[in-house]
Amino acid sequence: MNTSNWVIQDPAPGTRIIMFRGDTRSFTLSLSNPQKGSAWLRTNIGQAETSRNEIVRAIKSDEPPLGRDWFDIPMNRVDDRNFLITLPLCEVGHFEAKCFFLNAGETIPVWPEGPNVVINVEPADTCCANIIYNAFVRQFGPNKRDNLINTAENNLIRDLDKNGYAVIPPSGTFRDLIKELDFIIGELGCRIIQLLPIHPTPTTYARMGRFGSPYAALSFTAVDPALAKFDPRATPLEQFIELVDAIHERQAKLFIDIAINHTGWAADLHETHPQWLVRDPDGQIKVPGAWGVVWADLTSLDYANKDLWQYMADVFLTWCRRGVDGFRCDAGYMIPVPAWQYILATVREQYPDTIFLLEGLGGKVSVTRDILNKANFNWAYSELFQNYDRNQIETYLPESNEISRSDGNMVHFAETHDNLRLAERSKIFARMRTALCALCSHQGGFGFANGVEWYATEKINVHEASSLNWGAKTNQVKHIRRLNTLLKVHPAFHDQTQPKMIQQGDGNHIALLRHHLPSGKKLLIVANLDDERKTLGAWDFQQTGMQGSVFVDLISEKKVTITESNGRQSCLLDPGRVLCLTTDSHDIDLVSQADSKDLLVPERIKRQCLRAKALDVLRFYNGTQDIGTFNPDQAAQQLAEDPVEYCRSLNPFSHEPRVITWQWPRDMRREVMAPPGHFLIIRVDTPFRARIIDKNQCLAHEESLPGLDGSFFALFYPLPSPRAHRSLMLKLPVYTPGKTQHVDGPLLFLSRAEDATVKQVYYRKDLSGHPLLFLGTNGHGAMLRAQASWGELASRYDALLAANMDTEIPEDRWIMFTRCRAWLVFQGYSQEICNDCFDSFGFEYNGSGCWRYQVPTGQGEHVLLSISVTMVSGENSLRMVFSRESTQDRNSRLADHEPIRLILRPDIENRSFHETTKAYQGPEHLWPAAVTSAPNGFTFTPDAEHKLYVQINEGSFVWEPEWQYMLHRPIEAERGLDPDSDLFSPGYFSVLLEGGRSVELTARITGPQEPDYTKPKSSIRE
Structure with missing residues (x-):
């Protein structure tokens, strides 16, 4: 690596920083002398998914990590010696970065000396008040x-x-x-x-x-x-x-x-x-x-x-x-x-x-x-809970603070199940240690075990169930509430706060200055670590910058007199006394007002979460690059005012917001579709959480954000566009007062137009719970409408042949050929063609549908039967080809030379597709006489306006009329219509099929002005 001390980076190489989602991070690169060239930031910021995938594949697939998450991002030239870039931090994770300079005309970069900058990005809602109750x-x-x-x-x-x-x-x-x-x-x-x-x-x-x-x-x-x-x-x-x-x-x-x-x-x-x-x-x-x-x-x-x-x-x-x-x-x-x-x-x-x-x-x-x-x-x-006196804390706390700033928050637990109860020593000691751990915390990372608030004295034994002293009259409930309020509302306990130990003099005490850098607010924590003796707490007032002789303790809201001598400030501390001192009178109102109500989510967290979501939208359109003059705080305000309008304002491609709305409770029973590149916004009147689930995998997770109108919303980042439409599930616990309602809402994420495809083959598993329907047409208004489950009728509109009798315009279809039941017979054993032996259904874009069945014939063998159905273009006509596929040397199939008998029984009607057939109203006596049979088929002439021809190219037709009564159509039943109709069958066709052979059944409906039907030439190639 080519390094040089004339290339200077800020933050300095080797710096480690804790930041939060919704923050931004600036990098500068300065040259000691003006140079022609360009500056770049090499980083994996914004590539968390790639980083994680490399880690996972290294274990699951034994693939070596190749650093696919590293990219070079151009920096902006500020003047002839300085470059600047500001990146949004939109992902939780461990990231690294380093700037380099590339001289004009050269390919070898010049790096500043030192290791990478490390940025550990934490969730947005952990920027403050991380207060833990250990139960x-x-x-x-x-x-x-x-x-x-x-x-x-x-x-x-x-x-x-x-x-x-x-x-x-x-x-x-x-x-x-x-x-x-x-x-x-x-x-x-x-x-x-x-x-x-x-x-x-x-x-x-x-x-x-x-x-x-x-x-x-x-x-x-x-x-x-x-x-x-x-x-x-x-x-x-x-x-x-x-x-x-x-x-x-x-x-x-x-x-x-x-x-x-x-x-x-x-x-x-x-x-x-x-x-x-x-x-x-x-x-x-x-x-x-x-x-x-x-x-x-x-x-x-x-x-x-x-x-x-x-x-x-x-x-x-x-x-x-x-x-x-x-x-x-x-x-x-x-x-x-x-x-x-x-x-x-x-x-x-x-x-x-x-x-x-x-x-x-x-x-x-x-x-x-x-x-x-x-x-x-x-x-x-943190191990602060087992460091007790000044010498121990002076030794431990600075390193703990440094880790909290650079690697991860060290949470100060006042008490855990591993140590003795604080109140066992004294109530003063318990109160002091509780305050000390809270007020020395980073981002409010403070915790305590159940019972601390009640001064419980029995040690928590994980093998037993010791008393919590619950409800004791003497307690520190209000004390802990005030501490927690401080952690929630005062900026000096939030992120970007610099703590510094500044105690001076003798005595078992510490003094910790807390300086919130963005606001300039300061607090001074002074604690007497001795629960039995008073001590004089002293500190260097020049380091605090807090002037005056009277400070206010934000814990008790009492005034504290401060003395000054020899460059020190001091005050006398009672045994175990902990003070949180301020010179800003506004702090008292800030804390006391917040303490008067149950503040569940601090404003600081709400603002950070809105910033994070606002930057998410920006990143979707701009990627991970310099954000320039973009103001995340203004963007967060705009997002809270109108999330949809905010998304519209950042869309560089059009004036549309590209946001799909899911509204509770309106959309609970609706499948909401999301086009590619669109955000999904969930709107509810109360707080909620939302997940988008694919089977057992969570693709996205959001917690609701507060809108300025008092409602709540969650904005999902657009998911990657699927190659085919993708059905997912929205899981939504909605937190109404006193009750949680769990909602599952179906979502359909659409593929891009160029990727859109139609599934052409459906297998047995596809029929379960999802009935499929095949629709074929002749181009002139007639239709073939058949269930993928052969022979089943779900609606009065289902029919193999529904004719359009008007040659000029479409009119109500006329159904005469409703279905064709089928059986295969081998060695006297008959097997119905139905879902029991269903293999698959498919269609071709020429308008034909194909059913395939694996039909058992005994002895562990079967035949593969396919049924192809096509309407004849321009005619009220239908072709049905039944094929027994060749064995193709597969041992499980019946040998080709062994013939099987195919039985086909057509069921016919004579009605408008809006009506039903009732045999008792006349057809039961009239229709059998309206059939003229022939060796290869029959003609059905129920009236002067309609005639049906059904013929087979091989085999024979056997006259054997039968009626089927009260056939139930479930769709009509759901709609409150008459669901029951009757069917007439004049007989059946019988033909022997060897392996590799086919037979064709044709049907046609004609009107009074059409000539008698002559059988068309077979479509089967001999």
């Missing part, structure tokens, strides 16, 4: 408030344990948790519910503790029935979906904890894939562990097996289809990075906004960085 469903049962098992019961249970009984008390359920969602999401203000594992756990064999560990999963895709109430109307999985819907209805997200490094003993995988277990040389199954602790109820999985990677990718997709928004990946650092790369690429191909949270506690920081960067995890567990 252990089991704990929402009888013990939620207090431990209800008394000493006598405990003694009884111990006696049963000694005698080998399995005693498992009642567990909390999904429905129990649903009852508390208004509190958790509405009152506390949490935006993410994260569940400990919900998989089936051991109940007898290898059960540890009273309940068994949820991390000892027996199935990765099943739901533990202990977490559901017995209800004949709803399975445990369906009750889990109730929880999903209830969380989404409140515009929050659901994460589940999943530990794919191991299973419980006797898990399903032990039976179906025993080769995936890690075993010692002596055959003993390996048991995992960490921190010197062995998890004896678990068994390790071997990720040297790449088919295990594919299995796990399907597991994650299964939960995504059920509505899960993200995953806490327990012990994720134990899984190889290439395995995670494959799993995430597979999941993000269908659900790109899925959040992956790494539980890497106990692993190396370098491994965490690799999983965040290379595997493209979104977040990781």
Whole structure:
């Protein structure tokens, strides 16, 4: 690579940045001296699908990644030394970029020194307020408030344990948790519910503790029935979906904890894939562990097996289809990075906004960085919760902040199920640590375990169901609500905020300056880490730029007196006191007004999501290139005002919007068609989610956006144009108050005009649920209308020959030849030609239809019979050719020299195609006399106006009249018309057919002015 220090790039080579979908990123290239030439940006930004496909194909097809996702994009010359480009960030993923200069007339680029710039793009709705409530469903049962098992019961249970009984008390359920969602999401203000594992756990064999560990999963895709109430109307999985819907209805997200490094003993995988277990040389199954602790109820999985990677990718997709928004990946650092790369690429191909949270506690920081960067995890567990004093936090927090800025958000959990309860030490300590973790977070990446809000003191034991102290009078509910409100509304807790530790002096305290760069807003977090003693919190005021002697604490809304001495500002802090200080009086109104209402989705998130969608539309028309003066914020406003008009304004090809509307509930039962290159907009009065599904694959997923008119919409990016029309399904959970309505709406995505084709051959599977109809014409108003199911009549308009008796203009068709039933007879065995032996149906553009049947003849053999039906051009006439195809040396077919007998029985009528035939009204007595039979056919003359001729070129006609009564036409029945009609058959044709031979049946209808019919020359070639 040709590098030079006279080519300078901004951002500097080697920079790693966290950004969000809906952002834009500028790159500049500066030359130390004016040069003739051009500047380019080499990048894979905008090529996420290609990147993911290469990762997936490398595992599934053993194809080496070839870097197909890298492209060169021209930069704009600003002056004789500087170049600029601004790209939209429209996709979630890991991207890299680097500028280069190309001297005029040369082909070797000159690069700035250093590695690529790395940009990790996160989902738009994670730019702030990523507040996690970690719920252990089991704990929402009888013990939620207090431990209800008394000493006598405990003694009884111990006696049963000694005698080998399995005693498992009642567990909390999904429905129990649903009852508390208004509190958790509405009152506390949490935006993410994260569940400990919900998989089936051991109940007898290898059960540890009273309940068994949820991390000892027996199935990765099943739901533990202990977490559901017995209800004949709803399975445990369906009750889990109730929880999903209830969380989404409140515009929050659901994460589940999943530990794919191991299973419980006797898990399903032990039976179906025993080769995936890690075993010692002596055959003993390996048991995992960490921190010197062995998890004896678990068994390790071997990720040297790449088919295990594919299995796990399907597991994650299964939960995504059920509505899960993200995953806490327990012990994720134990899984190889290439395995995670494959799993995430597979999941993000269908659900790109899925959040992956790494539980890497106990692993190396370098491994965490690799999983965040290379595997493209979104977040990781911070270890702030186990750093307590000033020295520990001063050592840990700067590196954590740097990772959050460059690799992935380090989420600060105040408490997890792995550590002791904060309130066990003191309520002051719990309150301080909760505030510390919240106020030190990036993009509001803050979490806590259920019970923290109630000062619960019993440690969460994953084998038990300890009390949550739920409803305790002394609590920090309002405190947590205020913290969460701060994270939602104040810009200093949003993206593009720079945190800096600036504490000075002695004492067990920290001071953290939060500076929101776009707005210039600042907050100062000062915390006394000692819950027993006061301390003087001090900081360098020149770094804060916050002047004055009185600040306001946004947590308590109280004024705080600040002293200044020797270039320092300071204030005395009570034990465990945490302050969020501002000098801006507007901040008080901003926070207090937001705290007075349940703010489900922050305005910052709404704006970012609208920006992302506005840039999607721009990218569809312009591709990934410099956006110039395009203003994403103005575009987001225009999109919210009128999405269709916004799309119209960006269409460079015409004045049309190229948007197809799906309106709820109007279009619930309508198949909506989407032409190529068109957006699909979904409009609903309430919040909703929408997916476009092809069988089990999600092609696109959208969450509704708020419009300025109070309604909600989702705008789907145009799907690639199919080569043939493509039927897909729109799945739509609509969140009406107190109820979720699941809607399935059929969609038809149309092919391009130049790709349009008509399917000409239909097989047996195509008939199932989709009745097919063949229509042939003579070019002069007559028609042949036959069901693909031979001999079936679905409507009074079905007929093999419906004539137009007027030679000048079309009039009501006259039906005389309705159908022709057929049988094959071999060695006395008769087989009807019907769907039982149907093979295929096809048509030719000359107007002929062809039915093919595999008809059994016994002894494991069959004959292949084809029926070709064509109307004669310009005549009220029909040709039907019955062919027995040659064996062509196929052992399963009856030998050609063995003749079979073909029986054809025509059913006739004499009526307008709008009417029906009723035998009792006269035809039963009149029609048999109107038939004149001949050796090769018959003539039917029911009146002076109509005559039907039916003849066969070989074989004979046998007079054997019969009536069929009350033949049901289901289409007329659906329309409330008379569905029943009668048919008359004067006899049948009989002919022997050897292999490779054909016979032709002809029919013609004539009027009074036409001469008698003479049989036309056969179309069969001898």
